[in-house]
Amino acid sequence: MSDLLIRGGRVIDPSRGTDGVADLYVKEGKIEAVGRNIPAPPGTMVVDAAGKVVAPGLVDLHVHLREPGFEHAETIASGAASAAAGGFTAVCSMPNTDPVTDSQATVGFVVRQAIRAGKARVYPIGAVSLGQRGEQLTEFGEMVQAGAVAVSDDGRPVASSHLMRTALEYAKTFGIPVADHCEDLSLAIGGAMHEGIVSARLGLKGIPSAAEEIMVARDIILAELTGGHVHLCHMSTRGSVELIRWAKSKGLPVTAEATPHHFTLTHERCEGYDTSAKMNPPLREAADRDAIRQGLKDGTIDCIASDHAPHHYDTKEREFDEAPNGIVGLETALGLAMRELVAPGILSLSEMIKRMSTTPARIFHLPGGTLAVGAPADVVVFDPDRRWVVRREELHSKSANSPFIGETLVGQVEMTLVAGRVVHQRKDRSTS
């Protein structure tokens, strides 16, 4: 592994509040220096980053890598490659695999597969309950020892308030958050999209916003009761944003994420029964999307997470009711954040990087999210102005279930480094 000098880029590091043209010198996998006119010692690979942004690698707290169990849709290797291509140097993989990632053995498997893949870092999230059945707590301590960074039953809510309470209390021992998929199943069951005028017209059973908000409110109340850190996954409604704002005003240990599709799309996208727009939580109304954007701006929503959810094309080529929820998101997240949040001036470039790197790393206590000297050289270099078209055949994920296929995004990843090693480089890029 050669050392690397990334020369003349706009180096943005929200962890230190810096933003300016500089060189970034990477030596032995770590950030060695950031400054002007750093000379390149012999043998150093020099990358011209003029006009590009150099930032701490993106961190995604919410991905589904499908291995073990659903390798036809994604593997840890293909998912980690997709992450690297999207500028992510670290992703946290949800435990709804088969078998469920609910023990030190299964957590260890994810860690080993990620090391073998050698692309983005993959941090496993262990299940809250055995088999994600919502009954018995898993062995948080052993899973953390094996590499788990959080617990979640994502894909399913922690339906029992008692279980959620004990999970929050028990997780405190290990300093990990409990990430909850907020959904009152008795309200949501059988639902295929947001409950509103579009679902009423299409004759699809709707999932009311209340199904999410009831559980957000419950989790906030339990965070207050227990003092445990609850992380609210994929927030989608304006009511949820209001509730989180209230929780934060009380200083409660609550953090929240939102996905690019929820700050971009609305339920009208389901017209024509387009299964690439079927996800859970569902796409909601313009007022919800706008509240999510505002939440990201004012910090009510702490971070952006992709909820990358690969599905084989066969399973999406179905009646809307029958199709599975979710879309791939790792390779479109940055381009959507740039197009939807930075271009219209909702977030500055630095704020966007904070919400996609520095803050998520802090929430799950991960290394990364910084370009501080001495930190592991997890770095993304991207062209903030470059427009590119999302093409199915160019995605690195094994699946291409995305409503953004064919769309033009702004901002393309040039290079991704993990611990100083180039794990992704845009194909037609020339380096000196």
Add this chain to the structure above:
Amino acid sequence: MTAPALGKDLLGLEPLSAEQIRLILDTAEPFKEVSERAIKKVPALRGKTIVNLFFEPSTRTRISFEFAEKRLSADTVNVASTGSSISKGETLVDTARNLEAMRIDMVVIRHPASGAAQFLGSRIRSNVINAGDGKHEHPTQGLLDLLTLRDRFGKIEGLKVAICGDVLHSRVARSNIWGLLKLGAEVALCGPATLIPRELAELGVRIIPHIEDAIAWADALNVLRLQLERMQGGFVPSLREYNRVFGVTRERLERAPRDLVILHPGPINRGVEIDSDVVDGPHSVILPQVTNGVAVRMAVLYLLAGGAPDWQAS
């Protein structure tokens, strides 16, 4: 022949213009007479092959389509979900592609999933007719209801029609709402709030919570079937109470300021959403609806096959 007047498929009444809906109704008029002849057959669709693909039980609609097809001299095949490869787990897209490979001309599909007809129509070249998809639309039912109302009142414009009952789960309701609104009728929805999606008010329909008020307002009632499983879903506490609070009864109709025309898409739960003496009473057009169903379906089949709008059956 002129260019197809309806496009490739009939998926619902929402995508149709008022002119297209009137064209179907006008085309149905001469076809009514075919069914009154001793020899109930015209050669309009001779040589066309039509598959009736029914993924849900159906008596009225399936038979009505089959009569319509046969009276137009088409060759027809009926496929039901049981006893076919569908029951072996074949996906809808594979079923469609296999049918297409047999070079068929049209598919009539009834399916429990909303959007199934559109799914099929976007994947095969044959014409697709939606015979009811989930809770979405049942366009030929909507059309036969419109034709029946037009027979009775002479026009649709300005009519006040109340759609009563389980609108939430009803594809008939959605097709009626679109068809009636497009032709200039006023539409009200009446039933327990658990079964009336309040968002539908955005389409320009009014919601009348009490059946007495709906009866006082309307020129015609389209009474929807209350499916028995809605009790288990917790939408209504009991069929008995439903009848007492929301049932269309003779007593309630007798208090109306004018005689109301009563429609029902069937099958009827006598004594639940509607009383027997109303079904069998002088203002019921439930059987004329069934008769009109054949004519409307003949018109749709004929127009989708590229038939000229000015064709005369006589």
